[in-house]
Amino acid sequence: MHNMCIRPTPEELEDFGTPDFTIYNAGQFPCNRYTHHMTSSTSIDINLARKEMVILGTQYAGEMKKGLFGLMHYLMPKRQILSLHSGCNMGKDGDVALFFGLSGTGKTTLSTDHNRYLIGDDEHCWSENGVSNIEGGCYAKCIDLSREKEPDIWNAIKFGTVLENVVLDEHTREVDYMDSSVTENTRAAYPIDYIPNAKIPCVGPHPKNIILLACDAFGVLPPVSKLSLAQTMYHFISGYTALVAGTEDGIKEPQATFSACFGAAFIMMHPTRYAAMLSEKMQKHGATGWLVNTGWSGGSYGSGKRIKLAYTRRIIDAIHSGSLLNANYKKTEVFGLEIPTEIEGVPSEILDPVNTWTDKNAYKDTQLKLAGLFQKNFGVFTNYKIGKNSTLAEEILAAGPSY
Numbered sequence: 001m002h003n004m005c006i007r008p009t010p011e012e013l014e015d016f017g018t019p020d021f022t023i024y025n026a027g028q029f030p031c032n033r034y035t036h037h038m039t040s041s042t043s044i045d046i047n048l049a050r051k052e053m054v055i056l057g058t059q060y061a062g063e064m065k066k067g068l069f070g071l072m073h074y075l076m077p078k079r080q081i082l083s084l085h086s087g088c089n090m091g092k093d094g095d096v097a098l099f100f101g102l103s104g105t106g107k108t109t110l111s112t113d114h115n116r117y118l119i120g121d122d123e124h125c126w127s128e129n130g131v132s133n134i135e136g137g138c139y140a141k142c143i144d145l146s147r148e149k150e151p152d153i154w155n156a157i158k159f160g161t162v163l164e165n166v167v168l169d170e171h172t173r174e175v176d177y178m179d180s181s182v183t184e185n186t187r188a189a190y191p192i193d194y195i196p197n198a199k200i201p202c203v204g205p206h207p208k209n210i211i212l213l214a215c216d217a218f219g220v221l222p223p224v225s226k227l228s229l230a231q232t233m234y235h236f237i238s239g240y241t242a243l244v245a246g247t248e249d250g251i252k253e254p255q256a257t258f259s260a261c262f263g264a265a266f267i268m269m270h271p272t273r274y275a276a277m278l279s280e281k282m283q284k285h286g287a288t289g290w291l292v293n294t295g296w297s298g299g300s301y302g303s304g305k306r307i308k309l310a311y312t313r314r315i316i317d318a319i320h321s322g323s324l325l326n327a328n329y330k331k332t333e334v335f336g337l338e339i340p341t342e343i344e345g346v347p348s349e350i351l352d353p354v355n356t357w358t359d360k361n362a363y364k365d366t367q368l369k370l371a372g373l374f375q376k377n378f379g380v381f382t383n384y385k386i387g388k389n390s391t392l393a394e395e396i397l398a399a400g401p402s403y
């Protein structure tokens with residue numbers, strides 16, 4: 001936890017006073033699943049009035065930082081500050097990008113970029129003054145980690161980094177990052193300054209690009225699409241990804257999941273409250289929304305392959321540089337997404353997923369299946385106003401798939 005929170009200086013510690021919030025972590029002690037409403041032996045309880053959190057039955061360090069994240073989703077909107085489940089980085093010219101996405105979609109991997117300053121990999125706030133990180137460290141997944149593909153994360157694993165659930169050779173103490181025998185969800189927690197390009201303090205100006213990441217195991221979302229404001233809101237409220245074996249206990253097969261605002265587990269108010277704040281900020285500061293599929297291409301999970309990280313990085317580079325904003329676009333059927341026809345360093349044929357599927361009928365069926373899941377999920381939001389502007393709410397509804 002020391003690695004992941006913002007560490008006070010010795011001077012600040014001298015008159016730190018009483019903490020604003022206290023975590024009681026009894027992770028080795030399971031909670032009583034026979035208690036009314038308790039569905040597992042793990043519980044994380046937050047009492048906003050007492051300003052206390054009690055963790056039982058899990059020793060996963062992520063619970064502490066994500067528990068505090070829930071608290072921030074309550075406290076910040078009350079101060080007109082938007083809390084964000086996103087990574088964040090900044091270019092040499094001061095252009096800031098946010099990377100929203102559920103677990104495993106690439107927030108940490110893509111915000112950690114050798115050519116840009118890292119503001120943070122997971123939890124941020126967007127206020128009148130710009131963006132700021134809530135944390136003081138990163139919590140990177142290290143399953144299959146390689147020096148070639150993710151050099152900054154690899155190099156951040158050194159004395160002081162806490163490795164969780166990895167398997168190492170007893171004699172040489174060498175870690176086998178391929179070994180998932182304890183869990184797929186192996187982690188490295190390191191202070192953010194272990195990344196050479198970290199921006200300290202972790203703050204930046206208003207974002208220019210809002211990148212929504214989805215790991216689409218169905219393989220039908222394009223690798224990148226440029227979104228209108230209404231589409232950005234639609235996909236932000238939907239919060240889609242497809243889980244593959246990994247972070248969440250018991251999930252073995254890919255499965256579509258929708259988590260409002262890319263953080264249903266953390267938000268404490270209605271999703272439209274956060275969406276309204278995001279749309280207001282994006283309009284005020286002229287930010288562009290993008291949907292990036294870091295998942296499958298050429299077929300669904302099982303038949304296609306995950307899009308190469310190197311290609312996703314080139315796509316993200318083109319967003320940052322501004323070159324993608326002025327590319328040529330065409331519109332997809334069903335999802336109505338604007339997809340570029342060319343990106344430097346990415347084979348053009350993969351930009352439209354239909355080209356990568358050998359069975360075109362299977363592609364169409366899968367696309368319709370996913371569109372149906374989106375529509376079903378969005379049903380619960382159809383009667384809500386988003387912000388003061390009812391036209392926006394209508395536009396958002398119309399920005400979803402139609403078929």
Ligand SMILES: Nc1ncnc2c1ncn2[C@@H]1O[C@H](COP(=O)(O)OP(=O)(O)O)[C@@H](O)[C@H]1O
Pocket residue numbers: 101102103104105106107108109110121140141142143294295306307308309310312
């Ligand atoms: N095309 C891709 N884009 C992003 N990540 C990818 C891609 N292909 C494979 N990966 C892997 O997927 C995982 C993404 O996880 P991570 O960046 O920790 O996500 P998050 O921070 O959103 O939870 C990493 O292990 C990364 O190496």
Ligand SMILES: C=C(OP(=O)(O)O)C(=O)O
Pocket residue numbers: 062066102103104107108122139247
């Ligand atoms: C800590 C977590 O976030 P992420 O997987 O996005 O790093 C988590 O969801 O367990």
